Structure formats: C-alpha cells, structure tokens
Amino acid sequence: MMFNGYNESLAENIQAWLREDVGSGDITTMTTIPQGHESKAIIHAKEGGVVAGMPGAELVFQIVDKCLTFKAHVQDGQRVEKGDILAEVEGSTHRILTGERLALNLLQRLSGIATKTNAFVSALEGLSTRLVDTRKTTPGHRMLEKYAVRVGGGANHRFGLYDAVMIKDNHIKGAGGITEAVSRARNNIPHTMKIEVETESLDQVEEALTAGADIIMLDNMDPVMMAEAVQRIKIVSPHVITEASGNVTLDTVREIAQSGVDVISVGRLTYSFDSLDISLDLNAKKGGGAS
Known part of the structure; x- marks a missing residue:
C-alpha cells in the first residue's frame, strides 16, 4: 500500500508504539467518556505543506480498532493549505482517542519531511x-x-x-589512502555494486579518479x-557520478547545483525539519451508556 512491502513491519512497529503510549489503558478517556460513545473525528491541516503518511495514519486506526472507518480526503504528495481536511475517522x-496521538505523530513528522524536501526540490527547478537524502535518520524510522523524502519529490541515497560502498575520511585513514581503499573494496564486492569516495580537495578528486571510483562526493567544497x-571529472571520466554534500541549505542549494554536480545529498531533510501542524478534532455523533 505505502512502503513497498514494508507494511507488515510497519504494523508490528505501530503495535509496539501503541503499547508504549497506551500501556494498560487510556486512563483519561476511560474515566471521562462513557463506554459506547461514538464520534466522527476530523483530521485537518493548521498550516500549508505537502502531506505524507496518510496510509500510515489509517493503519494506526485499523490496528486500534478494525471497526473504525477512515476516509482520506487527500493523498500523499498532495499540497494542502491551512484549514484543509485531510481525513475523517468515525466510530468508537x-x-x-487511543490512536490519535500516534497517527498524528506519523502524519506530522512525515509531512514535515515531505514539505522540506519539496522546498529544496523547488529551489532546483529547471x-x-x-x-x-542521507542515513541521518531517526533510529527505527x-x-x-x-519514503517521505520521495513523497516530497526527492530521491533516496543508500x-x-x-x-553500497561509501569510502569516507575515516575509511581512507584506516586503509592508508584512497587508492588502497578503492582497490580493497573492488576486490571484495560484487561487480554490480558501486563505489563512492568522499573527497575534500582537488588532489583527492584526482586520486579517486585514478583509483576508479564510480561516484565522487565533493564534500564541503566552495562553489569555485x-x-x-566537476569539470575535471567530466573530462577524464564522463561516466563518473558527482555528488555534492556538506552544509547544504535552501539558500545555497541552487548555487551548488549550478556547479554541474549530478546529485546533492542533504542530511537536514530528515534530521532538521519542522513537523507540519496537523490536528484532530471530534464532532460528537451520539452518546453511549454510563462508563
């Protein structure tokens, strides 16, 4: 449905996250609202952005109670504005209320990532x-x-x-240089796997080219x-992919792209974003018996 075969694992995670939140029971709801009470809940955006995580939110409510009905008004990847209704949930x-916070946590965070990603993608228009993205993600998520990065229009790194083999500065130090690191990796991986080398200077770029790297990362280099x-790499080995990385912001991403790099990796897509403000409000449908 949502994560290309990840749903079974996601369902297991949701069950664990619900146990963490609910524990022995939602004491507030159990002591204030009569058993059998039913409502319709409206999930709505309190600010504009790109939505991600709708199927995940639906799965939360399905796991909480399969009798709840979830009606989505928008799809992942759709831009919404303040006040737009994202979904309705109806039933007990x-x-x-048991599933509210977990569903909103998923929606808010994933939509925040999708929204931030979309802003970077828009800055690269044309x-x-x-x-x-990078591996700078929340453990377990x-x-x-x-997925949220893809929804926002970006693509995934490893x-x-x-x-994938990514030879970074500490690998280079441990192996005794770029040449030795690439050679060892090439001799120990399948022919289908690519080798990326992180470089910080033009001398390292030259060494990575000579060593036969498939992808060369240009880390924290100034635009000049x-x-x-990039020009040197394309002259010597046009097939080599160039990647820019390091302190990329919305203010600098377009200038970096204009250097001619093929890819820009941005860690802040998944570690430095604002969750989208999304809320759930009840609209009581009918009352039940005494609690």
Missing part, C-alpha cells in the same frame, strides 16, 4: 541535479523518513551500510573548487 470515541572538480 475511546478508540479514536536544473537536472537530483536531490537525495528510516524507511518511513526516506539505505544502510550494506547496499566544486565547479573545477
């Missing part, structure tokens, strides 16, 4: 440079957060330490040096 008031590095 007790069960709606350019061919791709925007990607990587699949969700990377998902973990297992699916970056443009020179």
